[in-house]
Amino acid sequence: MTTPLVQVEDLTIDFGTVRAVDRLSFTLEAGAALGVVGESGSGKSASASALLGLHRGTGARVTGTVRVAGTDVGAADDAELRRLRGAKAAMVFQDPLSSLDPYYTVGDQIAEVYRVHNSVSRRAARARAVEVLDRVGIPDAARRARSRPHEFSGGMRQRALIAMALACEPRLIVADEPTTALDVTVQAQILDLLHDLRRETGMGLLLVTHDVGVAAESVDDVLVMQHGRAVERGPVAEVLGAPRQPYTRELLASVPRVDEKRAGVPGPRTATEAGPLIEAVGLRREFGRGAGRVTAVDGVSLTVHAGETLGIVGESGSGKTTLGRMLVRLIDPTAGRLRYGGTDIGSLPERELRPFRRELQMVFQDPVASLNPRRSIGESVADPLRAAGETDEARIRDRVRELLERVGLDAGRYERHPHEFSGGQRQRIGIARVLAAEPKLIVCDEPVSALDVTTQAQVISLLAELQRELGIGLVFIAHDLAVVRQVSDRVAVMRQGRIVEQGVADDVYGSPRDPYTRQLLAAVPALDPVRAAARRAARRELAAA
Amino acid sequence: MTGFLLRRLGGAVFVLLSLTVVLYAVFYVAPGDVAQIACGPRCSPAQVAQVTAQLRLDDPVYTQYLHFLQGIVAGRDFSTGTGVEHCSAPCLGVSYQSDQQVMRLILTKLPVTGSLVIGAFALWILLGVGTGVLSAWRRGRITERLLTWLTLAGTATPVFVIGLLLIIIFCSTLQWLPSPTYVPFTENPEQWAWGLLLPWVSLALIESAKYARLTRSSMLETLAEDHVRTFRAYGVSERGIIGRHALRGALAPVIALSALDFGTMFGGAVLTESLFGIPGIGRELVHAVKVVDLPVVVGMVLVTGFFVVLANAVADMLYALADRRVVLS
Numbered sequence: 001m002t003t004p005l006v007q008v009e010d011l012t013i014d015f016g017t018v019r020a021v022d023r024l025s026f027t028l029e030a031g032a033a034l035g036v037v038g039e040s041g042s043g044k045s046a047s048a049s050a051l052l053g054l055h056r057g058t059g060a061r062v063t064g065t066v067r068v069a070g071t072d073v074g075a076a077d078d079a080e081l082r083r084l085r086g087a088k089a090a091m092v093f094q095d096p097l098s099s100l101d102p103y104y105t106v107g108d109q110i111a112e113v114y115r116v117h118n119s120v121s122r123r124a125a126r127a128r129a130v131e132v133l134d135r136v137g138i139p140d141a142a143r144r145a146r147s148r149p150h151e152f153s154g155g156m157r158q159r160a161l162i163a164m165a166l167a168c169e170p171r172l173i174v175a176d177e178p179t180t181a182l183d184v185t186v187q188a189q190i191l192d193l194l195h196d197l198r199r200e201t202g203m204g205l206l207l208v209t210h211d212v213g214v215a216a217e218s219v220d221d222v223l224v225m226q227h228g229r230a231v232e233r234g235p236v237a238e239v240l241g242a243p244r245q246p247y248t249r250e251l252l253a254s255v256p257r258v259d260e261k262r263a264g265v266p267g268p269r270t271a272t273e274a275g276p277l278i279e280a281v282g283l284r285r286e287f288g289r290g291a292g293r294v295t296a297v298d299g300v301s302l303t304v305h306a307g308e309t310l311g312i313v314g315e316s317g318s319g320k321t322t323l324g325r326m327l328v329r330l331i332d333p334t335a336g337r338l339r340y341g342g343t344d345i346g347s348l349p350e351r352e353l354r355p356f357r358r359e360l361q362m363v364f365q366d367p368v369a370s371l372n373p374r375r376s377i378g379e380s381v382a383d384p385l386r387a388a389g390e391t392d393e394a395r396i397r398d399r400v401r402e403l404l405e406r407v408g409l410d411a412g413r414y415e416r417h418p419h420e421f422s423g424g425q426r427q428r429i430g431i432a433r434v435l436a437a438e439p440k441l442i443v444c445d446e447p448v449s450a451l452d453v454t455t456q457a458q459v460i461s462l463l464a465e466l467q468r469e470l471g472i473g474l475v476f477i478a479h480d481l482a483v484v485r486q487v488s489d490r491v492a493v494m495r496q497g498r499i500v501e502q503g504v505a506d507d508v509y510g511s512p513r514d515p516y517t518r519q520l521l522a523a524v525p526a527l528d529p530v531r532a533a534a535r536r537a538a539r540r541e542l543a544a545a
Numbered sequence: 546m547t548g549f550l551l552r553r554l555g556g557a558v559f560v561l562l563s564l565t566v567v568l569y570a571v572f573y574v575a576p577g578d579v580a581q582i583a584c585g586p587r588c589s590p591a592q593v594a595q596v597t598a599q600l601r602l603d604d605p606v607y608t609q610y611l612h613f614l615q616g617i618v619a620g621r622d623f624s625t626g627t628g629v630e631h632c633s634a635p636c637l638g639v640s641y642q643s644d645q646q647v648m649r650l651i652l653t654k655l656p657v658t659g660s661l662v663i664g665a666f667a668l669w670i671l672l673g674v675g676t677g678v679l680s681a682w683r684r685g686r687i688t689e690r691l692l693t694w695l696t697l698a699g700t701a702t703p704v705f706v707i708g709l710l711l712i713i714i715f716c717s718t719l720q721w722l723p724s725p726t727y728v729p730f731t732e733n734p735e736q737w738a739w740g741l742l743l744p745w746v747s748l749a750l751i752e753s754a755k756y757a758r759l760t761r762s763s764m765l766e767t768l769a770e771d772h773v774r775t776f777r778a779y780g781v782s783e784r785g786i787i788g789r790h791a792l793r794g795a796l797a798p799v800i801a802l803s804a805l806d807f808g809t810m811f812g813g814a815v816l817t818e819s820l821f822g823i824p825g826i827g828r829e830l831v832h833a834v835k836v837v838d839l840p841v842v843v844g845m846v847l848v849t850g851f852f853v854v855l856a857n858a859v860a861d862m863l864y865a866l867a868d869r870r871v872v873l874s
Contacts, residue, residue, distance in 0.1 A: 052778055054774070054777065054778055081780075082780035082781075082782065083780065084780070085777070085778055085779055085780035086778070086779035086780040087780065090778075090779065091775075091778040091779075093771065093774070093775055093778075095771060098770065098771035098772060099771045099772055099774075099775045100772055100775065101772040101775075101776070101790050101793075101794075102772070102794075102868065102870060103790075103793045103794065103867070103868060103869075104789075104793075109776075112776075112781065112785075112789070113776070113779040113780075113781065116779065116780050116781055116782075116785070117780060148869050148870070150869075150870050161775075164775075164779065
């Protein structure tokens with residue numbers, strides 16, 4: 001009988017008084033792939049770090065045994081641990097920009113790691129770096145090895161990190177959210193790369209991810225974690241297809257599906273005959289001057305009616321945020337018209353724009369950064385009321401309480417500060433603040449992308465409810481195609497500053513006409529591993545075509 | 546690169562000109578009869594009037610300033626009472642006190658201050674960055690706490706206390722060193738170095754404390770960054786991480802601060818120069834301010850300003866060299 005590649009028994013990790021991982025046990029056979037899935041704070045990253053003994057010297061308390069490729073990680077001395085790290089088990093980190101040293105070339109960084117474990121010349125190590133960079137699909141690897149990380153795109157940096165992991169031919173790769181910072185098409189490429197590498201080299205893979213779809217695409221077995229404990233473990237098709245534990249079922253139910261129609265939302269919808277609430281014609285925005293001039297939004301025309309949701313979906317750099325900010329005039333358009341209620345507000349000077357300001361509101365991505373940490377949440381929500389000229393303190397308080405309750409928060413927490421709330425609750429506070437202005441149009445820019453799926457689902461249904469109830473127009477900007485489908489009546493797909501396809505949501509998702517839309521949809525991870533394999537094949541064909 | 550240098554040069558000229566305008570304005574409103582001081586306490590009103598005329602102090606202040614500018618660009622003539630002396634461009638004027646040309650005065654003082662500053666600078670960077678690296682490496686241990694305490698004491702101690710202590714210990718008590726005297730490098734390099742040893746050490750001890758603290762804190766910051774975690778996870782030793790990754794990342798603020806310090810030290814090492822009897826720019830400047838010798842003050846301040854601007858431009862270039870993401874423009 002062979003010993004497993006990874007053997008974890010009763011692993012417990014405490015950060016001060018917080019128990020991050022609680023008596024976790026699992027094994028991983030050589031060459032197998034295990035996905036560790038869970039929401040933020042479930043202890044999945046802490047467990048992954050423990051495999052390489054990365055908690056040593058950090059103040060975290062680790063008990064239990066961890067054996068990786070024959071090394072007892074807990075008992076090993078520092079030198080022994082260094083021989084494990086990178087050589088037998090290599091880690092691929094999440095944020096590829098900050099995970100590489102900005103001062104050295106990518107090739108030198110990989111060569112440095114190679115030389116730690118192999119006594120070879122500098123020149124030989126550089127050659128090895130070029131070899132692995134070429135292996136992970138960096139074009140013209142010999143030249144690009146001399147680039148520094150900032151000269152690489154996000155996807156290329158992630159490839160470089162994988163190349164670093166491959167350099168010493170480890171038996172295990174631990175990948176901690178390797179695709180979370182990437183666009184969906186790039187994510188698909190990276191997952192395909194990991195898949196191919198595993199088949200070729202026979203190395204084991206431990207993939208930590210919050211995205212169930214990513215796991216479904218890439219692993220044989222999946223381990224679901226919650227509050228530091230293993231909830232369920234089994235073959236990926238079984239766990240995702242027929243979950244036995246209630247938490248797994250809840251988690252799966254919260255995952256937005258790109259291939260399912262939007263669930264019906266009750267309530268009235270304002271007739272669209274009244275004409276559009278806001279209409280953009282040939283909207284354009286340029287940044288910079290001279291040779292550095294960039295066109296972020298390049299002639300976009302769209303309409304939003306009262307009571308409907310327009311989803312805007314696109315990858316990073318597609319101009320969706322700039323467009324959203326122009327719609328509420330946080331950014332001035334360079335050219336084009338923006339008609340709101342019979343007025344062209346696109347070129348209105350600030351003074352004349354003021355009456356429209358409160359009707360055009362925006363919800364931001366980061367609920368932490370958009371609330372003042374030094375003020376109580378009640379005061380933050382009251383801001384728009386005071387700005388509108390309300391001075392009666394009692395009336396302000398009553399209205400704020402009403403709004404807090406409306407978004408599902410306890411009105412008694414008026415005096416609390418933002419840090420006392422969870423991410424989802426903070427986003428609710430942000431929504432309450434926007435509602436206080438009694439807007440006609442709300443632009444939400446990635447409002448749920450910082451949230452866990454279960455929280456995400458709650459915030460989305462709150463937005464849908466409010467919109468139906470109040471008859472406001474909603475523009476929902478996101479990179480996540482599934483989320484956009486689940487909230488939108490109509491969808492616009494953006495690429496390089498232009499809208500490549502626009503239409504009723506089910507039409508765009510059901511029978512996409514533009515090749516880019518098709519490419520995007522093919523890149524979304526499927527929850528069913530059998531379908532995931534089929535889609536992987538389909539992607540290969542699309543890429544080859 | 547050429548564009549960067551040209552723009553920096555333009556900026557430098559603007560900064561230096563503004564400095565001179567401010568100085569002329571300040572001296573114009575400052576109390577004290579320049580002619581009386583220049584002439585001496587026993588001068589009769591008639592003699593004072595003659596000095597006033599000779600120094601052209603009765604011209605309006607802007608005319609005096611324009612003459613000053615003219616001297617820089619084209620040179621100018623000065624009456625010495627008995628004859629006329631020509632001061633060729635770039636002419637910074639003539640001292641009210643000694644009738645010596647300011648440019649010549651600066652050129653005799655510059656090597657003196659230069660010797661002091663450059664030697665001390667090299668020493669304090671070595672000492673400061675070294676101490677900083679050591680305390681970041683030994684973070685959380687007794688060594689770090691000891692070094693933190695020492696550097697705090699260093700920052701809080703005035704240079705004349707350290708300097709006096711060093712003189713008492715090494716020159717008087719132990720008699721290992723001769724009393725510090727300044728000997729020009731060109732005369733005797735060995736005596737030059739021995740004479741400057743104590744001034745270098747006392748200046749470096751004070752300054753290095755600041756650098757040690759800066760290096761330590763910015764190294765600790767870098768050590769907490771994600772890319773350091775990456776190299777740890779790949780088995781790179783602590784020494785490799787400190788030496789190759791953390792130090793490199795921590796150098797930027799050190800470069801920025803050292804540029805400022807290096808420049809200001811040219812006019813600001815007054816205490817050290819006075820204490821060790823070094824006849825440099827700082828001492829001359831203090832004396833000139835006391836006797837309201839405007840041309841000398843302006844000249845000395847211009848020199849200091851010039852070095853600050855120069856050192857900053859060099860720092861920006863070093864910065865771009867250290868971090869390729871920085872583009873000089």
